[in-house]
Amino acid sequence: MAKVPEMELMNKGTTACPGCGAAHAMRYMLKALGKKTMINIPACCWAVIPGVYPSRNLEIPLLYTAFETTGASSSGVRAALNAKGVDPREITVVGFAGDGGTADIGIQALSGCLERGTDTIQVMYDNEAYMNTGIQRSGETPYGAWTTTTPVGSQKAWKRNPKKNMMEVVNAHGIPYAATVSIGHPELMIEKIQKAKEIPGPKFIHIYAPCPTGWRSDPSNTIELCKLAVDSCVFPLYEIEDGKYKIYKKPKDKIPVKDYLKLQGRFRHLPEEEVERIQENVDKEWELLLKKEEFTNE
Amino acid sequence: MSEMKIVSGNFAAAYGAKLSRVEVVAAYPITPQTEVVEKIAELVAEGEMDSEYIKVESEHSAMAACIAASNAGARAYTASSAHGLALMHELLIWASGARLPVVMTNINRAMGPPWSVWADHHDTLAQKGTGQLQFFCESNQEVLDSVIMAYKICEDEDIMLPAMVVEDAFILSHTKEPVEIYDQELVDEFLPSYDPDYKLDVDQPLGFGSLGMPDWYMDFRYKIAEAFEKAPDKIMEVNKEFEEVFGRDPGGLIEEYKTDGVDVLIVTMGSISSTSKDVIDELREEGHNVGLARLRTFRPFPVEEFRKLTKGVNVVGVMDRSYTFGHGGDAAREIKDALYGHRDVILKDYIVGLGGRDLTPKILKNVMLDAISLQDKGLDREIEWVDLRINQERWRR
Numbered sequence: 001m002a003k004v005p006e007m008e009l010m011n012k013g014t015t016a017c018p019g020c021g022a023a024h025a026m027r028y029m030l031k032a033l034g035k036k037t038m039i040n041i042p043a044c045c046w047a048v049i050p051g052v053y054p055s056r057n058l059e060i061p062l063l064y065t066a067f068e069t070t071g072a073s074s075s076g077v078r079a080a081l082n083a084k085g086v087d088p089r090e091i092t093v094v095g096f097a098g099d100g101g102t103a104d105i106g107i108q109a110l111s112g113c114l115e116r117g118t119d120t121i122q123v124m125y126d127n128e129a130y131m132n133t134g135i136q137r138s139g140e141t142p143y144g145a146w147t148t149t150t151p152v153g154s155q156k157a158w159k160r161n162p163k164k165n166m167m168e169v170v171n172a173h174g175i176p177y178a179a180t181v182s183i184g185h186p187e188l189m190i191e192k193i194q195k196a197k198e199i200p201g202p203k204f205i206h207i208y209a210p211c212p213t214g215w216r217s218d219p220s221n222t223i224e225l226c227k228l229a230v231d232s233c234v235f236p237l238y239e240i241e242d243g244k245y246k247i248y249k250k251p252k253d254k255i256p257v258k259d260y261l262k263l264q265g266r267f268r269h270l271p272e273e274e275v276e277r278i279q280e281n282v283d284k285e286w287e288l289l290l291k292k293e294e295f296t297n298e
Numbered sequence: 299m300s301e302m303k304i305v306s307g308n309f310a311a312a313y314g315a316k317l318s319r320v321e322v323v324a325a326y327p328i329t330p331q332t333e334v335v336e337k338i339a340e341l342v343a344e345g346e347m348d349s350e351y352i353k354v355e356s357e358h359s360a361m362a363a364c365i366a367a368s369n370a371g372a373r374a375y376t377a378s379s380a381h382g383l384a385l386m387h388e389l390l391i392w393a394s395g396a397r398l399p400v401v402m403t404n405i406n407r408a409m410g411p412p413w414s415v416w417a418d419h420h421d422t423l424a425q426k427g428t429g430q431l432q433f434f435c436e437s438n439q440e441v442l443d444s445v446i447m448a449y450k451i452c453e454d455e456d457i458m459l460p461a462m463v464v465e466d467a468f469i470l471s472h473t474k475e476p477v478e479i480y481d482q483e484l485v486d487e488f489l490p491s492y493d494p495d496y497k498l499d500v501d502q503p504l505g506f507g508s509l510g511m512p513d514w515y516m517d518f519r520y521k522i523a524e525a526f527e528k529a530p531d532k533i534m535e536v537n538k539e540f541e542e543v544f545g546r547d548p549g550g551l552i553e554e555y556k557t558d559g560v561d562v563l564i565v566t567m568g569s570i571s572s573t574s575k576d577v578i579d580e581l582r583e584e585g586h587n588v589g590l591a592r593l594r595t596f597r598p599f600p601v602e603e604f605r606k607l608t609k610g611v612n613v614v615g616v617m618d619r620s621y622t623f624g625h626g627g628d629a630a631r632e633i634k635d636a637l638y639g640h641r642d643v644i645l646k647d648y649i650v651g652l653g654g655r656d657l658t659p660k661i662l663k664n665v666m667l668d669a670i671s672l673q674d675k676g677l678d679r680e681i682e683w684v685d686l687r688i689n690q691e692r693w694r695r
Contacts, residue, residue, distance in 0.1 A: 036500045040366065052509040061498040063369055064507035065362060066388055072359030076324060076366025076374070077498060079350035083321040083372050091500060109362065112355030 019219025021209030032193035044098035071113030099140035127211035179239035184226025216265025307470030308333035314445025324363035357382035361389035371497035380407035394429025399452030416654020557589035615669025
């Protein structure tokens with residue numbers, strides 16, 4: 001397992017909320033990628049977390065871009081570097097967007113970037129809603145969750161649609177590498193991002209990044225939630241390399257999903273039968289993933 | 299060696315980009331711009347043009363990619379039209395806010411609905427507030443010249459703004475004219491490589507476009523306004539330099555055609571200008587003291603030049619190939635702004651040729667005769683729509 005490098009490219013002094021998973025996501029990602037990295041950041045929490053002009057807490061060049069453009073912006077930076085003769089293995093171009101910027105408004109530019117085979121790493125740090133604008137539901141908000149646009153009302157209540165499976169969306173583009181990683185497993189996260197860095201072509205990294213503010217969870221539980229998400233198979237850690245699935249962190253003993261849900265206020269309204277329904281769905285998805293792993297490795 | 303080729307306005311744009319040694323092209327096809335992207339693809343495929351060409355999935359992404367490439371220190375180019383340009387709107391503003399000299403060609407086309415692919419200036423003029431310099435071309439040669447010139451103007455450290463070089467759909471975009479394709483060495487002498495002071499650089503990491511609080515934002519906007527104030531002089535300076543190197547005057551801010559001491563001044567933009575010049579000749583032969591100003595640079599708007607040009611003029615007749623609802627023809631309105639408090643002149647706005655409606659010499663002559671008649675009868679109406687189905691008899695007789 002990779003070691004967490006001591007080098008820091010993210011300085012103290014962020015505007016992140018206490019217990020912010022996205023802050024850890026950037027910090028570990030930069031530890032994995034090193035100084036020779038250029039990052040495209042659209043509208044998202046990370047448009048604010050580095051600090052306001054003229055302050056900046058990251059020691060790498062940053063290009064802030066419009067909400068729906070991360071994939072296109074990354075393509076532009078990569079093209080400019082190609083034009084200047086800079087090898088993709090020398091400087092890593094990263095698109096670093098939240099779940100809304102990746103899976104909703106940015107999905108077109110992401111798809112174009114992947115389809116064109118652009119040698120970049122597209123990262124979705126997933127806090128499962130539009131957190132920067134104040135906890136509105138996104139395509140990545142899971143079934144059952146409260147958000148400010150899926151409030152718990154007397155007539156209509158909470159999000160009834162499932163979470164969009166972005167790993168499958170990107171895999172459908174035939175890209176060489178995609179992985180889910182978690183800030184609760186930093187060594188594994190660094191290992192996978194370093195692996196992605198060395199692979200030519202478009203890569204996708206899905207980072208699980210809890211948001212205590214939006215999830216109505218205790219900031220001190222952020223890492224605990226990450227571990228529970230993996231152990232309950234809500235957020236399995238796996239990679240897809242050239243179409244082959246590999247679950248790289250299988251829980252020894254699968255824990256009930258309710259142990260994960262109960263630490264978050266956003267699920268507090270759910271009746272017992274809905275918790276059971278979520279459990280059934282998680283089990284079904286997990287079984288499917290195991291089969292995909294088996295099938296693609298035959 | 300420079301060579302004459304018979305090419306369309308679209309090919310002229312592509313050759314302009316090639317001669318400018320554009321490093322990154324990002325573009326998405328739209329009628330009537332497609333020949334631009336096709337020609338560049340061919341030039342790149344044949345190894346005649348050394349550019350990274352990103353075939354993006356939308357115009358929005360085209361400009362986003364150009365912005366990013368420019369931020370990384372590369373000379374970037376795109377081309378679009380009408381709905382594609384409208385989709386770019388957010389990024390047109392971004393490019394100027396980020397002070398990036400991205401140059402694009404826009405083929406002026408009407409906006410739907412109803413769907414129309416024909417000439418109309420509304421698409422470009424709807425973007426007049428986005429911080430882009432805007433050059434309206436009259437000929438295919440001017441399209442090529444203006445692309446090269448635009449980089450020179452936009453990359454100047456006092457300017458650092460994006461630009462749109464625009465040509466009318468089909469009338470220029472698909473019509474072939476003789477165009478001088480300059481010797482590359484000559485262009486290189488005129489236009490040095492792009493080398494910005496600040497760019498994405500791992501050895502000197504900076505952040506571009508971060509959050510500006512109210513105590514900063516306004517000052518950034520003021521710096522852009524300052525650059526726009528400096529732009530007219532810079533455009534004329536580069537225009538002069540261009541003429542010295544290539545022996546051709548692309549038209550500066552306003553091209554004046556027989557305007558000395560005229561009583562009636564006609565103002566046109568784009569491709570109708572050349573036909574209009576013929577009509578001016580005819581009217582002068584008939585004894586009318588009329589001249590033409592071709593508004594080439596819409597942004598920055600040549601305010602001072604219009605004040606000078608209208609000294610002693612009785613009537614200004616403006617032909618607008620666009621109409622902004624609730625406001626009027628864009629050029630006429632801007633000229634009124636420029637003349638307010640400076641000139642007591644009759645100004646009439648003629649809305650002409652929307653959605654590619656043909657503008658024959660006959661119609662143009664009737665418009666000019668109407669403007670001439672205002673000297674005696676005074677202003678009858680501020681805005682008149684010309685050659686509508688309900689009034690065609692009057693304008694075609």
